[in-house]
Structure formats: C-alpha cells, structure tokens
Amino acid sequence: MTRHEEEYIRHIYSKIEFKDRKIKIKEIADDFNYSKQSVIEMIKKLKARGYVSYIPYKGVSLSIEGRKIGARITRVHRLWELFLVRELDMSWDEIDKEAQLLQHATSELLEEKLYNYLGRPDYCPHGDPIPDENGKIPKKEYNTLAEAKLGDTFVIHKVKDDPALLKYLEDKGIKIGIQLVIQSILEYDGMIYALKGDQELIISGESTKSIYGIIN
Numbered sequence: 001m002t003r004h005e006e007e008y009i010r011h012i013y014s015k016i017e018f019k020d021r022k023i024k025i026k027e028i029a030d031d032f033n034y035s036k037q038s039v040i041e042m043i044k045k046l047k048a049r050g051y052v053s054y055i056p057y058k059g060v061s062l063s064i065e066g067r068k069i070g071a072r073i074t075r076v077h078r079l080w081e082l083f084l085v086r087e088l089d090m091s092w093d094e095i096d097k098e099a100q101l102l103q104h105a106t107s108e109l110l111e112e113k114l115y116n117y118l119g120r121p122d123y124c125p126h127g128d129p130i131p132d133e134n135g136k137i138p139k140k141e142y143n144t145l146a147e148a149k150l151g152d153t154f155v156i157h158k159v160k161d162d163p164a165l166l167k168y169l170e171d172k173g174i175k176i177g178i179q180l181v182i183q184s185i186l187e188y189d190g191m192i193y194a195l196k197g198d199q200e201l202i203i204s205g206e207s208t209k210s211i212y213g214i215i216n
C-alpha cells in the first residue's frame with residue numbers, strides 16, 4: 001500500500017472510529033482539499049482492493065478488512081506521535097507529518113517494540129485513543145470546552161488534530177491534562193476567560209468547540 005492510500009484509509013477510519021456511518025465524497029475532498037474527481041478515483045482503487053465500500057451519492061465506508069487496516073495504521077501513527085512528543089520533545093503541531101512517514105515504514109515487530117517501550121499507552125498526545133492489537137479502542141465521552149459554564153473546572157483530554165488550532169493552543173501553553181477554571185464567557189461569540197493555575201488565558205469561542213474534556 002502506498003503512503004497516500006494509507007492516509008486515505010486512516011482519514012476515513014478517524015471519521016468512523018466512534019460511530020459507523022457513510023462519508024460523502026465531498027467531505028473527504030474538503031478535508032484534504034482535493035477535487036471530488038481525484039477522491040473518487042482513489043476510492044475506486046481502494047474499493048477494487050476490498051478496503052472500502054462505495055455507493056455513488058450515498059458515500060464511503062470501510063470494509064471489515066479496511067477497518068482492520070485503518071485501526072492498525074492509526075495505532076502505529078498515534079504511537080509514533082507519542083514517541084515524538086515524549087522522547088524527542090517535538091510539539092503537538094509538528095508531529096503529524098513525521099508520524100505519517102514513520103507509520104508507513106513500521107513493521108509489526110517494531111510496532112510491538114514501540115508499544116512496549118512507551119508503556120502500552122492508551123492515548124496519543126492529542127488525547128485520541130490508541131487502538132489495541134485487536135483494533136479495540138477505549139471509549140470515552142467528553143464535553144467540549146464550549147459546553148462549560150461559569151465557575152466550572154475543565155480538564156482537557158483531547159484536542160482536534162488541526163495544525164492551526166494546535167499551534168494556537170501551544171502558544172498559550174494549553175495542553176492535554178491541564179485544568180482550566182472558567183472565569184467568564186463572552187455571550188457574543190463564546191470567548192472564554194479562564195485561569196490555568198494563576199495565569200489568565202483568553203480562548204477564542206471558535207476553538208472552544210474543538211477542545212474536549214471533562215467538566216467538574
């Protein structure tokens with residue numbers, strides 16, 4: 001399988017890992033910024049190999065084999081992400097590209113060694129679950145920061161894997177595991193003023209919809 005094909009399957013997998021559904025060609029085209037025609041061509045190729053099912057105008061989903069491969073690629077990808085952050089001190093927003101290159105070259109033996117080396121982790125640095133050897137993922141229900149109310153404490157568990165957002169949060173020192181106490185919420189656009197320890201942070205209303213965690 002080429003790297004490009006892997007990325008397609010990983011992308012489709014990421015959209016259905018919690019909830020099975022059909023994905024429209026347009027949705028994939030928009031995500032990748034490709035033309036619909038080029039997405040259809042790739043999907044037909046993946047269908048011929050038995051990785052996806054595709055019904056014109058209805059959408060795309062993964063076959064059982066495609067789902068298995070999607071879980072495995074995702075697992076390796078997220079393990080490398082964790083390695084890059086933890087061992088090489090790379091930042092959130094840098095790791096996706098590197099993990100794509102590494103995941104493509106990873107044998108099952110290396111995958112196993114990496115998994116054990118990292119202490120058999122459950123989550124990547126973005127807070128996304130790492131599927132186990134059988135493709136099972138730990139399920140968790142999170143709230144978004146946008147749902148938090150005045151005075152709530154919000155613990156961040158997951159952030160949408162979007163480079164621009166990650167850079168924005170990184171610059172503010174916002175990471176997985178930190179705790180925010182909501183000080184005020186701007187009614188107009190949902191902008192949040194929050195305390196992280198004794199540091200006051202301003203978080204744009206738009207980004208609060210892509211920050212997931214637990215409200216206390």
Ligand SMILES: [Zn+2]
Nearest residue numbers: 081124126128
């Ligand atoms: Zn990740």
